[in-house]
Amino acid sequence: MSRNVLVFAESRNGEIRPVVLEAITVATLIADGASITAVVMCDQISMDLQILAHYGADLIFVLEDAKYLPYCSEIYAQALFQVIQEVHPDVILFSHTTIGKELAPQLASMLKAGLISDCTSISNKDGLSFIRPVYAGKAYERKRFIGNELMLLTIRPNTFKKRNPDYNRKANCVSFVPRDNVVSNLLQTIVKNTVDVIDLTEANIIVSGGRGVKSAAGFAPLRELASVLGAAVGASRGACDLKYSDYSMQIGQTGKVVTPDLYIACGISGAIQHLAGMSNSKIIVAINTDPEAPIFKVADYGIVGDLFSVVPMLTMELKKM
């Protein structure tokens, strides 16, 4: 069955976020030949929006206004609500990012529609159904919508492989100006810490540290390895609680959920709450002095040793390559 799909094309610093291209790929599976509309909202367009068409969008709604920076959920939700009334999609897709996690339930409530969040797999057999992790990733559930009402979904980043782009595809860009009916506005966002340049949820490689790094300064060798690998730096809650690292870097059940190609866990024991945030990484390398550490049960490669000698050794060898 074909369905019209609307994809929220999240942007940052004037660029479409890579996770959006994964969401558009998912949209092509769901649309099954029907139309795919992407919605871009930003203060100033400085990107080539046709990238959305290369991955499958047929139509691009462009909402360009200074009020879209900084992000304010009320302004975004009100504007998207009006786009949805214009486009009449059957399915609305968001990436499961901080913004997607906030906007999707807000819109589901405004539209009185259902939402399935954090989807990691989709099946079109016997009707559409969606797989998502539950109980901190210990189990997976398959869910489907009842009836053919409007469906909202969030898609876990780095889970769906992007389709190959077709550079001959072009889409019409429609400029859309929603009625301004919001009752509050965001005046200022105070950024306390700008710790990491690479977004953890989008990183292909993560070097992560736990209590085993022993101090904030102990993260230095991890940062050096990360810079050689072009990786982001993450942390366990143990490390964050002890102020070795900022909470914005925390990975796990109450932190960020990541699915990089390579996750290097340094001095992290592998508590279930940490595994909930990283066990879907494609390759896991664990460095730990304790051969019994539970992290080794999920690791593809385990190194029993002191991270302060293993990590610099790895960095040195990688620098030679």
Ligand code: FAD
């Ligand atoms: P530890 O468990 O203390 O492990 C440190 C490891 O470092 C040990 O295995 C040790 O052998 C090793 N080590 C020590 N020195 C070295 C060395 N020189 N070289 C190599 N290895 C060394 N945790 C999270 O991470 N994320 C979450 O989101 C999260 N959410 C939680 C939610 C709840 C409700 C609760 C109750 C807990 C949560 N936790 C979370 C905490 C979790 O239970 C663990 O306490 C935490 O993950 C432990 O962090 P750690 O592995 O860094 O520390």
